[in-house]
Amino acid sequence: MDTAGRNNPSLLLIEENHSVMGPLRDWLNMAFPDMQLIETADRARGVSLNRSQRPDVVLTDISALGRGGVEHIRRVKAAQPAAAVFVLVGLESPSYESALIRAGAEACTCIWKLRTDLLPRLQRYLITRAHRASTPVCAA
Numbered sequence: 001m002d003t004a005g006r007n008n009p010s011l012l013l014i015e016e017n018h019s020v021m022g023p024l025r026d027w028l029n030m031a032f033p034d035m036q037l038i039e040t041a042d043r044a045r046g047v048s049l050n051r052s053q054r055p056d057v058v059l060t061d062i063s064a065l066g067r068g069g070v071e072h073i074r075r076v077k078a079a080q081p082a083a084a085v086f087v088l089v090g091l092e093s094p095s096y097e098s099a100l101i102r103a104g105a106e107a108c109t110c111i112w113k114l115r116t117d118l119l120p121r122l123q124r125y126l127i128t129r130a131h132r133a134s135t136p137v138c139a140a
Helices: 018-031 043-053 068-079 094-103 111-134
Strands: 010-014 036-040 057-061 084-089 107-110
Touching (some): 010 018, 010 043, 018 036, 018 057, 018 111, 043 057, 057 068, 068 094, 084 094, 084 111, 107 111
Parallel strands (some): 010 057, 057 084, 084 107
16 A cells, blocks of 8 residues: 555554554544554554555554563564654653654653543644645656
């Protein structure tokens, strides 16, 4: 799937916890009804889907990974550097969040701050993406 050929943005959701996946999917569908949602409960498959499906955004929950989350973000970003990676964490830790940003994440937020922190960031990113996609490219 070629990102440039799509009108609607796409988001890859990587969430291993099935009891979180359903409500998170429902929330994303409600908040972004025109977004194509791709999902998996398997981190390795998430990296593969990121490479093959080329979503605009990857949203991954690394709450259960601890320090292994940094390496997961590196793999996600390396699979498709153009995707914006948003990370859900379990606890606020400025040093951990900085490490995730250095690994390639655009933003990190605690999972309980979806509405107040993640939603505005995703909206800003998607508005900027839509503006770039609609701006004509001029050859000099």
